Amino acid sequence: MASPTLFYHLLHPQTATLLLKAPSCGRFNKIASITELPWLTQLEASNADVAIIEVSQLGQADYDCLTDNALMSDIEFIFLSEGKPNPHLDKLMSKGAGYHFRQPYNMELIDDTLNDFAQDLLLESTKRQQVLSSELDQYGLLVGSSRAMHKLYRTVRKVAVTESNVLIVGESGAGKELVANTIHLASNRANEPFIAINCGALSPELVDSELFGHVKGAFTGAHRDHRGVFDQAEGGTLFLDEITEMPIDHQVKLLRVLENSEYRPIGSTSLKKANVRIVAATNRDPASAIEQGLFREDLYFRLAHFPIRVPPLRDRGDDISGLAKHFLAYRNVAEKLTKTFTPEAISFIQQQRWTGNVRELKHAIERAYILADDTIDQSHFNTFETESKPENTTDKIQVPSGMRLDEIEKVAIFQALDKAGGNKNETAEQLGISVKTLYNKLSKYEDNSSTD
Structure with a gap:
């Protein structure tokens, strides 16, 4: 559907229904033309993302079948008509059926609508990949x-x-x-x-x-x-x-x-x-x-x-952002939530050197997960950074209200570990605890994570 001319040819009056599929959630490809009944059965089996329907060949039975059909929530509909009053179509549109364009068709507006569909499908696909699944081998x-x-x-x-x-x-x-x-x-x-x-x-x-x-x-x-x-x-x-x-x-x-x-x-x-x-x-x-x-x-x-x-993680290319999505997906499953990354957060994660490697990345994702509501953005990776202050003042860490004491301790340990570049002896010294105590706490966090 890249050009209005091609789009116009696809809307030849002899074609009653066009089904479109979004390849990789980008622009659409025509995958079938339905000219024979029962067209609704074919539509249900098509796995289409968008259906463009010319209504001149539809009868009352077709409208009745569509009115309460589950397809109305699964597929985006665009209805094309000559503009004659049609109470059946009006009833269908009153139920939020989709878009209705009348002749003469404004091809740029129709193309914009298809672009909106493509963007929404791309967003949904990205969201599913990021929060519910891992793509890594x-x-x-x-x-x-x-x-x-x-x-x-x-x-x-x-x-x-x-x-x-x-x-x-x-x-x-x-x-x-x-x-x-x-x-x-x-x-x-x-x-x-x-x-x-x-x-x-x-x-x-x-x-x-x-x-x-x-x-x-x-x-x-x-x-x-x-x-x-x-x-x-x-x-x-x-x-x-x-x-x-x-x-x-x-x-x-x-x-x-x-x-x-x-x-x-x-x-x-x-x-x-x-x-x-x-x-x-x-x-x-x-x-x-x-x-x-x-x-x-x-x-x-x-x-x-x-x-x-x-x-080291910095030598593993796209594994950096892939691991971030991997950790987020498993955390979402454990918490029964659907938190997502913003594109800016993914870009930020990919660009960091992660001197503490996978452990540092995982801890950073866990901290950001605790701080974020539905969407994790770049700011959630900076919240616990202390700001430069005069020597006679005390550095303060902003702790979100309502955070449990054990979560504050966990974040403090991960923050100290990250700043020490993964050196546990230095981390323990910074925290004022023994190395053995630090290992015990890290082991507890790893055990809790593996059972989530």
Whole structure:
């Protein structure tokens, strides 16, 4: 319907009804011409977006069938007539049937009407895609459609079926634990436990106990036996996150287990055999960590049978806006709502560097979701930014009235984490809490999110 001339030819008097479909919710294509009865049955089966009907060939029965038909709410109607009084059409129009144009037809007005229909259909289609569905590809627990992510999928699939230890390297928030969990799920150990422990959150006094366990009475406060993570992960996968944050003198103890697959719980007189696959992760460059004396080189070679690098979000192209829509869609389903992004919000999201990667993006979407009513715009991503003030004044954060205390705490933690670029030690220091407390709270938020 791009030109009035073409439109006029389509309205040849010999054609009673024209059905149109909006390809990709853009302009319309003619998909059928109905000249034979029962035309209403054909219209119901057409899946058309717009019906242009020349009324000269319609009888009273046709009007009666249309009057209370569900098609009136499913299809946009344009009726064309010679202008003669028609009480049946008047009755139909009184029920909000659509547009009625009389001869001589103003083709520009008709074309404008079709443009309005196309814009409305485009908006509805975009809304459905953004709030109720995700367009991203997925492998295991990993989500993304970029070439970088598909390369990662292929790598994970190949190494998962082996027994090799894996060292995952990537920035904070890039999804290293999801990679580890996906390796486990795609492995022959999938039916056995997947146990994750953050080496940076371990108390130096309790590292041995957390790793290898202890027996009752082994030390003050050991009131009962405790199974270490090697025992808990027996037969399955043990994920050692932030391995370079483990105290260097404890790394040698881990190395011994990897070398001979044996360990001894604290206070026990017997050795245990470890049947676990080790997947470790770090947000540091391993070579730099070794040079700085933070990571034993011999432990690195034991862990890095197969190194994997996780791409940062900024290198994943349209996955950025795709993940934003993905998180919004799942939140909408959980909350039974239909919140949407404005085009400006999507553009803003796509242009950010997201130094905290997927975690930062997800937290930003959750904050914006809490703040927005029906539509999330760019301002919802700036609400919690503190403004520059003189040194003798205190920075204030504007908190929406009615927000629950636990939600305020959650937003404050995510904000501090984002500003620290995902560095949990710095975040904990800013918030005045221990790193272990921070991990516990983040773990609780992740658990709540996964069950929504």
